[in-house]
Amino acid sequence: xxxxxxxxxxxxxxxxxxxxxxxxxxxxxxxxxxxxxxxxxxxxxxxxxxxxxxxxxxxxxxxxxxxxxxxxxxxxxxxxxxxxxxxxxxxxxxxx
Numbered sequence: 001x002x003x004x005x006x007x008x009x010x011x012x013x014x015x016x017x018x019x020x021x022x023x024x025x026x027x028x029x030x031x032x033x034x035x036x037x038x039x040x041x042x043x044x045x046x047x048x049x050x051x052x053x054x055x056x057x058x059x060x061x062x063x064x065x066x067x068x069x070x071x072x073x074x075x076x077x078x079x080x081x082x083x084x085x086x087x088x089x090x091x092x093x094x095x096x
Contacts, residue, residue, distance in 0.1 A: 001059060005049040013042035034067075066093050 002009040015038045019031040037043045050064035068076060072093070079091035 001053070001062070002046055002049075004058070005052045007045045007049045009037075009042060009045055013038050013045075068093065 015036040017033060017035045019033055021031050024031075035046075037046070046064060053059040053062045053064060076091065076093055079088070082088045083091050
């Protein structure tokens with residue numbers, strides 16, 4: 001996926017990957033995938049193209065998100081709520 005979006009990550013820049021949670025029954029929502037990259041530069045390669053995954057096509061319903069602490073996740077939740085209530089135009093995280 002990273003190559004297709006233009007991130008140009010090599011396999012050596014990926015430290016490890018795994019799925020979250022236990023396997024569920026056939027037809028259920030796919031489990032999230034955690035990807036740990038070896039460096040900040042590798043992470044930035046992926047983050048710089050992550051918005052391309054939102055365009056209609058093969059990667060619909062694919063999201064690339066930062067792993068946030070609980071506190072920062074709660075703050076970001078509040079910010080997204082302000083967006084949905086139309087108090088602000090948008091909310092996002094970057095190097096948080």
